[in-house]
Amino acid sequence: MTRAPHPADPAPRRVLLVDLSRPLPDLVADDRHATALVVATWHGRPVGSLELALDADPEATRARLAPLLALVPGARAAEQARPPRLPxxxxxxxxxxxxxxxxxxxxxxxxxxxxxxxxxxxxxxxxxxxxxxxxxxxxxxxxxxxxxxxxxxxxxxxxxxxxxxxxxxxxxxxxxxxxxxxxxxxxxxxxxxxxxxxxxxxxxxxxxxxxxxxxxxxxxxxxxxxxxxxxxxxxxxxxxxxxxxxxxxxxxxxxxxxxxxxxxxxxxxxxxxxxxxxxxxxxxxxxxxxxxxxxxxxxxxxxxxxxxxxxxxxxxxxxxxxxxxxxxxxxxxxxxxxxxxxxxxxxxxxxxxxxxxxxxxxxxxxxxxxxxxxxxxxxxxxxxxxxxxxxxxxxxxxxxxxxxxxxxxxxxxxxxxxxxxxxxxxxxxxxxxxxxxxxxxxxxxxxxxxxxxxxxxxxxxxxxxxxxxxxxxxxxxxxSWVAPVDEPSWPVRGRAGRADRPGPAAGGPATAPATVGGAGDPARDSLVPRP
Incomplete structure (x- = not known):
């Protein structure tokens, strides 16, 4: 039987990725969300998170991001120490x-x-x-x-x-x-x-x-x-x-x-x-x-x-x-x-x-x-x-x-x-x-x-x-059978019943949403909801 809602149940939260290397976005409450889980990134790389209350005033909400902004020096230092992107x-x-x-x-x-x-x-x-x-x-x-x-x-x-x-x-x-x-x-x-x-x-x-x-x-x-x-x-x-x-x-x-x-x-x-x-x-x-x-x-x-x-x-x-x-x-x-x-x-x-x-x-x-x-x-x-x-x-x-x-x-x-x-x-x-x-x-x-x-x-x-x-x-x-310790559990390649299956045409890929905080690099656009 489905559990009935309770007044003390937690309210919905928005899930947002905010890139601290870009100008901070305006985060405001909407009809459904008064709270957000904000995952902070630095040039697209996650560095920390917090839950915060959203306000009708974006400046008030932005002030609550201060704990995440404190992560910036460490994130910048870690980025400098990280080896360059692999070719x-x-x-x-x-x-x-x-x-x-x-x-x-x-x-x-x-x-x-x-x-x-x-x-x-x-x-x-x-x-x-x-x-x-x-x-x-x-x-x-x-x-x-x-x-x-x-x-x-x-x-x-x-x-x-x-x-x-x-x-x-x-x-x-x-x-x-x-x-x-x-x-x-x-x-x-x-x-x-x-x-x-x-x-x-x-x-x-x-x-x-x-x-x-x-x-x-x-x-x-x-x-x-x-x-x-x-x-x-x-x-x-x-x-x-x-x-x-x-x-x-x-x-x-x-x-x-x-x-x-x-x-x-x-x-x-x-x-x-x-x-x-x-x-x-x-x-x-x-x-x-x-x-x-x-x-x-x-x-x-x-x-x-x-x-x-x-x-x-x-x-x-x-x-x-x-x-x-x-x-x-x-x-x-x-x-x-x-x-x-x-x-x-x-x-x-x-x-x-x-x-x-x-x-x-x-x-x-x-x-x-x-x-x-x-x-x-x-x-x-x-x-x-x-x-x-x-x-x-x-x-x-x-x-x-x-x-x-x-x-x-x-x-x-x-x-x-x-x-x-x-x-x-x-x-x-x-x-x-x-x-x-x-x-x-x-x-x-x-x-x-x-x-x-x-x-x-x-x-x-x-x-x-x-x-x-x-x-x-x-x-x-x-x-079938269970593999002994020294033998893999998978069958040999080409086993009957396993084959590629073509199908009819399908629709094209969806468009990636824009990155939080300004015009973003499409290669780093996330599928997580954005403000």
Missing amino acids: DDRLLSVTVVVSTIVARREDLELMLDGFARVDHPDVEFLIVDNRPVLPVDDVLPGLVAGRDRVRVVHEPRRGISAGRNAGVAEARGEIVVFTDDDVRVEPDWLRELTRPYVDDPSIDAVTGLILPAELDTPAQIWFERYYGGFSGERTWQPLVLTPERAAGGLLTGARVRVEADGELVRRFAVYGVGAFGAGANMSFRRSALHRIGGFDLALGTGTPARGGEDLAALVGVLWTGGRIAYEPGAVVHHRHRRGTDELLHQLRGNGLGFTAMLTGLVLRDPRHLLGLAWQLPLAVRSMAVQSVRRIGGGAGPVVEDAPAGAPGAARADLADGGAGAAGADGADGPDGADGAAGADGAAGDAGHGYPRSLVLAELRGYPSGPRAYLVSRRAARRS
Whole structure:
């Protein structure tokens, strides 16, 4: 049953990107929005965010941007220290894989329109049709027809892992990028996401920044504010995650060192890697995907386990000695679930998927039992603190981050972290606090917390994960097979039932909106709403 609106529900917010290198725009309230989430950029690169009240007087609103303006010196210094833009001949070839069941035509079309504007000389976009049976009036051929660099493959086995593995099997690029069918990407997304591979050949995976495409409903605001959307540790500073020995030196990869510009930021247990990446914006060297065996067919959306496949892959990279980079300049905008019932379902799936993932890791490599036992007390403490803070709706700083390079610059933005952050101890972080530390507050709608039902939905999902994984694994074996540790989970190229599918003509790409703050560079125009 749909939850009835409550007077204390948060009001809609505008989501705006404001480039601080240009004249500030006039930001005013309208009939629907009295509050905005403002993401500040510097020459198109995100540097921080805050929520602020909008006023009828643009000067009054502009004055409230002062905390973001304080980020300018740090942003300018970081820009000067950053290496120049890579020339095209140094960029690596890329395949972008999107597994879809074509449930939301509008979202899929917006995603494809964004792909058309992506600035990269050597990229292909693979749309993996993950529907077991194709409808007679299929809209997908029409959506992709006439779009350069886009092709469709069909994977009838259910589940996002099967779809992603099918994409890997067909991929031509050295780097394989994964995103979801309800995102909107920035034009320089792939340049930024793949640059760390060129700068550091030891990097095996790179994740990027996930911002909300809209905050129009209470469910979207709750998910963004208290869970940080998909990134529980949203930061605006590039990071590198390196595995270390743990549990008395018996395990390599169970503990992870996080560095920014070569300086230690914190350490955390490998099972908390979800704080630094999610399947809506992640990439891997194709060789790394082969090393970890691809995506676990028993995990992910479309299976009884309902999630965890992206975290399992990231854990696999670190567990096998690989390194992961986080690049906040690689931006996608995700449309969060609009309805509270949808969010309840998603959060229960998050909890269920997290423990299903842990079950799969242990079955694949029993040494994970030692890693989990070593980390369990801190994980329980972290989850308890997060749950209490979410229910209480504790107030936090309005400014969601410090200037790049400043103390605390890598702390959490808007949220503590979701299920994926469980087990992150952060003992060596800037303030010595546990993994739940960081800024979680935001301006507006103070005085009421996160609905208890949503917190409980995630917690109630945890006990169901192990059984769900076993059920999912049996189902995967019946439909095909589950790969052993040393064999990839994807089928060989050219498997029957997977082929490019041409379709009738489709409409041309949409026009990109203008950049905030004046005449902009079309190559950096964003799909996020503008004032």
